[in-house]
Ligand SMILES: [Zn+2]
């Protein structure tokens with residue numbers, strides 16, 4: 308067990324049962340990030356929270372950040388907090404990294420540096436991608452952030468492809484129905500050309516960047532580790548040039564790996580690539596913001612309308628693919644494929660909720676009359 312900040316500890320499975328150590332260090336709260344919780348007999352002595360998570364690249368932890376942070380915060384206000392997983396190296400470290408970034412306004416690199424002073428950690432590549440996305444969102448969960456929306460959709464698409472969506476179609480990954488949420492408040496929305504029913508807000512459109520034809524397709528098929536692409540691209544300004552190859556990946560790989568959580572097998576490669584594509588897009592955006600546009604800068608594609616799935620589709624999209632029909636007049640508006648599809652521009656979009664531009668009209672709310 309290692310104290311990272313005052314009262315905040317990272318530990319492994321054994322630490323969670325070490326009553327002497329827990330008492331000595333005044334631990335009142337235990338947070339388990341694992342596939343099984345600690346025993347009830349033991350948990351009842353503490354304020355206890357359990358988050359089911361495997362140590363795999365495609366495991367979502369980002370979606371649990373806020374509730375974990377709240378629990379840690381509550382615990383630190385009362386006593387001490389132990390965050391643990393099997394080895395105290397990947398899952399628990401990811402949660403604590405996120406917490407430190409959030410709480411202290413640190414970059415991922417700085418947070419890794421801080422924890423490294425106290426403990427050897429080794430979050431898996433998928434968790435590092437999630438932490439990079441977290442950093443991109445200014446170290447808080449922004450459910451309206453486009454990259455985060457895409458991340459959530461990728462996760463949902465993976466579950467749908469595996470046929471294990473079950474209760475995950477909980478609506479929180481689905482976009483607002485403008486008819487129910489008041490389309491007048493949104494800047495623009497799209498309606499059915501045939502019956503005029505409002506269908507989705509402009510913010511439901513998912514941007515993708517013009518692909519490089521076959522290359523974009525190959526990129527999707529060939530997993531690249533984020534450590535050798537986007538991290539270097541996005542963070543060059545902060546890298547100490549005297550030590551320019553000391554990227555996060557090498558920093559982490561320099562850590563002793565004896566502590567690695569080895570509880571599960573590797574996810575398959577395609578799924579890996581799916582998740583990482585989100586982050587690859589992230590790096591493209593950063594480049595656009597940070598540098599002047601160059602000829603090689605990818606441009607947002609305007610050829611096809613891809614949107615996030617909307618609440619009114621909920622009952623129709625449990626299949627792996629199908630048609631998208633207007634909820635009022637049943638006109639065919641487009642189609643969906645959870646596996647994704649290739650835009651004519653060459654980019655592979657996952658999942659693909661494809662709206663035929665000829666079936667919808669873009670509407671902008673009338674400005675309010677000016678008061679005299
Ligand atoms: Zn209609």
Ligand SMILES: [Zn+2]
Nearest residue numbers: 608610650652
């Ligand atoms: Zn396109």
